[in-house]
Amino acid sequence: MTKAPALNFCNKCSQPKDNMESAVIGDVYYENICADCLSDNHSIPLDGQFNREREREDYKKELIQPYKEGAINKDFVEAYPEEAKKMFSEQQLKEF
């Protein structure tokens, strides 16, 4: 009996694909991202607004992820307080 290949779901388009890579696009780290999204990474960002606003100023800064180990990344909040306010609720910001 052959085992069906495990399908991974692309973190970006949420489609099941079998060729996945890890990549950083904008300032988001995708553990699994398909080749389609990698080659066309400007068309379907769920957080497109966020990325567009940031693109202008962001290339010089080091990449900081909003989340770290499943929790709010303190470095992100400190580096981007305005963005953090948009992304997280006051309650969340108080708790970290």
Ligand SMILES: [Zn+2]
């Ligand atoms: Zn994809």
